[in-house]
Amino acid sequence: MADEPIDVMVLGGGIAGLGAAWRARELGRSAVVYEARERAGGLLDHFTVDGFRFDQAVHLSFATEPRVRELFDRTPHHTHPSDSRCFETDRWLKHPVQNNLFPLAAADKVALLKSFLARPDAPAGDDYESWLRHQYGDAIAERYPLRYTRKYWDTPAAQLSTAWVGNRMRRAELDEVLLGLVTDETPNTYYTKEMRYPKAGGFRAFIDPLIADTELRTGHRVTAIDTAARTVCFNGGAPVAYRQLVSSLPLPLLATLCTDMPAPVRAHARQLVATSIDLVSVGFDKPLVSDLWFYLYDESIWASRGYSPSVKSPDAAPPGCSSLQFEAYSRGLLSRFEPEALKANTVQALRTLGIARPEDIVVLHHCRLPWGNVVFDQGMETHRDAVRGWLADQGVRTCGRFGEWDYLWSHQSLLSGWNAL
Numbered sequence: 001m002a003d004e005p006i007d008v009m010v011l012g013g014g015i016a017g018l019g020a021a022w023r024a025r026e027l028g029r030s031a032v033v034y035e036a037r038e039r040a041g042g043l044l045d046h047f048t049v050d051g052f053r054f055d056q057a058v059h060l061s062f063a064t065e066p067r068v069r070e071l072f073d074r075t076p077h078h079t080h081p082s083d084s085r086c087f088e089t090d091r092w093l094k095h096p097v098q099n100n101l102f103p104l105a106a107a108d109k110v111a112l113l114k115s116f117l118a119r120p121d122a123p124a125g126d127d128y129e130s131w132l133r134h135q136y137g138d139a140i141a142e143r144y145p146l147r148y149t150r151k152y153w154d155t156p157a158a159q160l161s162t163a164w165v166g167n168r169m170r171r172a173e174l175d176e177v178l179l180g181l182v183t184d185e186t187p188n189t190y191y192t193k194e195m196r197y198p199k200a201g202g203f204r205a206f207i208d209p210l211i212a213d214t215e216l217r218t219g220h221r222v223t224a225i226d227t228a229a230r231t232v233c234f235n236g237g238a239p240v241a242y243r244q245l246v247s248s249l250p251l252p253l254l255a256t257l258c259t260d261m262p263a264p265v266r267a268h269a270r271q272l273v274a275t276s277i278d279l280v281s282v283g284f285d286k287p288l289v290s291d292l293w294f295y296l297y298d299e300s301i302w303a304s305r306g307y308s309p310s311v312k313s314p315d316a317a318p319p320g321c322s323s324l325q326f327e328a329y330s331r332g333l334l335s336r337f338e339p340e341a342l343k344a345n346t347v348q349a350l351r352t353l354g355i356a357r358p359e360d361i362v363v364l365h366h367c368r369l370p371w372g373n374v375v376f377d378q379g380m381e382t383h384r385d386a387v388r389g390w391l392a393d394q395g396v397r398t399c400g401r402f403g404e405w406d407y408l409w410s411h412q413s414l415l416s417g418w419n420a421l
Contacts, residue, residue, distance in 0.1 A: 014042020019417025
């Protein structure tokens with residue numbers, strides 16, 4: 001064991017862990033970030049296949065917080081309007097769908113409007129399905145968000161709470177629904193008006209200044225934590241002592257590493273579930289017309305959404321080429337998809353969407369992310385708070401999407417790390 005404990009030991013070199021180290025430096029403290037992979041970045045990192053660069057899932061910044069903007073705005077970036085579309089079986093609709101039903105047949109519009117006008121005055125319960133039916137009526141809810149929930153969360157909407165919704169789901173307003181029935185000239189009601197993305201280097205470029213300023217020890221996988229002794233073991237090696245421990249690791253994983261965590265607290269941790277993500281990344285040998293990002297309601301397409309790295313920045317693809325990436329979600333750490341079948345489904349989806357033909361494809365790549373989004377099962381907060389409460393009592397501070405166990409965007413994760421100290 002080292003003679004002198006590390007002042008602030010940070011577990012995880014993603015944006016939250018880097019934010020914690022940033023705050024430690026501003027407080028005049030010495031911080032060391034330990035990362036299991038060979039480089040920092042976490043979910044904000046990227047990979048390259050035959051000259052095409054792909055992020056690990058979709059990343060765009062719409063941060064407004066001064067501290068985040070001060071950091072991100074150091075990086076030259078593109079600014080995009082926050083326009084997106086949704087695909088339903090054989091047609092594209094503007095997002096959000098309930099406000100943009102103009103492309104539908106007249107009979108469908110009448111049926112959806114009648115159902116919307118007859119929607120319940122209040123949710124039947126405190127679950128997400130009840131909230132959707134109350135907001136949109138049965139017909140719209142069943143045709144769109146309930147279907148999408150099955151794809152995106154791999155969990156029935158009746159099993160989910162509404163704690164995550166916030167401004168992510170547009171509340172239904174009668175005047176907006178009516179306007180979208182009679183015209184496609186509808187305003188953009190997305191919760192932000194612009195999206196920003198680095199001109200070069202992928203989304204990770206926004207945090208490169210933090211990475212450069214941080215003392216990093218990569219290739220260090222945590223194998224045991226003794227909170228009583230205030231030590232951590234890496235790669236099965238000797239214990240390393242700390243004065244202050246900050247962790248951005250997923251709470252269920254952290255629970256398996258804490259050797260002194262009581263069994264009842266471990267039981268709470270086992271109830272915490274996240275989605276995992278299968279990514280299919282596609283490179284094309286020609287420019288293609290594509291949205292910045294889009295949602296896929298068509299259940300014959302296994303992916304939940306797609307987006308274009310080369311629209312985010314031309315730097316993401318070789319000259320004269322373009323790219324798309326698709327996300328397919330599973331509940332838990334194991335995938336419900338077989339990689340080759342998922343790639344074949346994606347190729348067929350490109351035809352269905354009218355975007356590209358198989359002969360246009362020069363890169364077709366699959367990879368998996370074991371941690372995607374926190375699943376807000378009803379009652380999840382009880383289990384989360386029990387785990388975080390025990391850790392706090394041991395002096396361990398947790399941060400980030402999986403350390404707080406919350407639905408945090410990248411800028412919120414950065415501030416979560418910052419606020420951990």
